[in-house]
Amino acid sequence: MDQLLITLIGGLANGAVYGLIGLGLVIVFRSTDVMNFALATMATMATYVALSLHDSGLALVLAAVAAIVFGSVSGLVVREVLIRPLGQGRLFAALVVTMGLSLIVEHYIGQHWGEQPKAFPRLVDGTVTIGSSRVTVQDLLALALAAVAMGLVGYLFTRTPLGSAMRAVAESSETAAIMGVDAHRVARIAWVLGLALATLGVLLYAPKTGLTPVVMAPVMFRAFAGIFLGGLNSMVGAVVGGLIIGVLDNLAAAYVSASFRDTFVFSVAILVLLVRPQGIFGRPVFERV
Template sequence: MLVGAEAPDTGVWHEETVDVDQFLLVLVSGLASGAVYGLMGLGLVIIYRATDVVNFALASLATIGLYAALTLYDRGLPLILAAGAAIVVTAAVGLAARETVIRPLAHGELLSALVMTMAVSLIAESVISTIWGDQPQLFPSLVDGSVSFGDAAIPTQSLLTIGVAAVAMALVAYLFGRTTIGSAMRAVAESADTAQILGLGTQRIARVAWALGLGLGALAAILYAPRAGLLPTVLSAPLFRAFAGIFLGGLTSMYGAVIGGLTVGVLDNLAASYVSAGYRDTFVFSFTIVVLLIRPQGLFGVRAFQRV
């Protein structure tokens, strides 16, 4: 080798850099997906803790809000206002469904309430298909462009999704930890009978919990729709991954729903990128099953003993 001659470029350093950039893209995409699952899971847990109802209709009701938002946007309403309208529409339709078919059920009819939410979901999808049709539609991104990091171009929409979800989750934590209505909701979650003895309006608290949970579901839908498009069943897959997240984190734990959703999102994207896209759900749900076999109450849940 001649003195002063440059060593040949083997490409190893460049390959390692590309691998790191690729991993960063996968990680950010996973966190963005997990933020959506975490928001939906948080909404499901809030409703469940306040009313003992597992709301399978949350995704379909949020989809109604998405279609309403797109209609308003196409008619000239600014996107941010249309997004706000989606949250309001979702909460309003969801509360109407609760008052009509869920509340009349006798106390403790958990299976009947579960079946009712499934029925509401099917009805909502049918209404969407009748009014807006079944053809795929594009939903506009809240922001465009990307942020460069090395050779990686991270979509700004993904970063916005993570940021908005983090702020929403922090506000929910503040609501439950620092406000009167949050304390009342926690009291109802611990014992509805005790809360009623203390003079707390359980039905009013239940309505607030449903509105909040549905609003979080609608926010998750708004953040998810720009990259997935719009179909009557567009939120079916995120809903089941959100359920995987809340079972992984613990059905009664709000923090568990968030951490579980983020975990599912990251694992889902890692499996799709480094194993096979066809096995992403198999990998995620297998991991969830293993955790539940070891710790049935989830990572952050509390073990409860019930007679069955």
């Protein structure tokens, strides 16, 4: 029972990271129709910036805040410089651009900071006792910060005029424009918010694995699984899907086989999607012909 509790909490902590990455992807996709494949890589570079600032003497919390700001600004720059000039409806072109950007950023990280893994300090140290099990405070912090971030995003989208504008653009950019919504402003905010969430996710994940240029590649893969499982057009689905993937991943590693954890996780995801192709929280999309 103790091992099960630790496995579940660890899985939820990992799933919270997958949910943050997935939520960033869904926010950008729903607001701009662009799937940003460079999201995790850009967030990784922001985390390297945090590590450099911390090594230079800056407090870790301040370095983490600086990383989130750096990631957000980089998202805005990429959107304005690389994505906006493509124009509306250039989905494949935007896809290729973000994939190419991901490779460029990975190469830059490797050249500037090196390919070897770098240890990233925990935001908090220590353990707490739950029942007869000891759980790291870092895992509980990951859950708490992810919950707060997701709650704030939920409040933004459901309780504020800006959130209403973003939801209007997500439903129909043409209709939103008729209503006077500035789609470009919404897109900028979406890219900033998406990168901020992704950077927070990397900051919470890096202490477990260390930093390498490609450390977030498997996380990005699982985040995609989470958003498809939860529903590509659902922000709640992105979070819940990420949590489910995280828990299944840890359960498979602990009770099935670490070598077949991905096989187990994605087999379950595929079975769910065969029954409900739009995902657990996704809505079916009907096209008039």
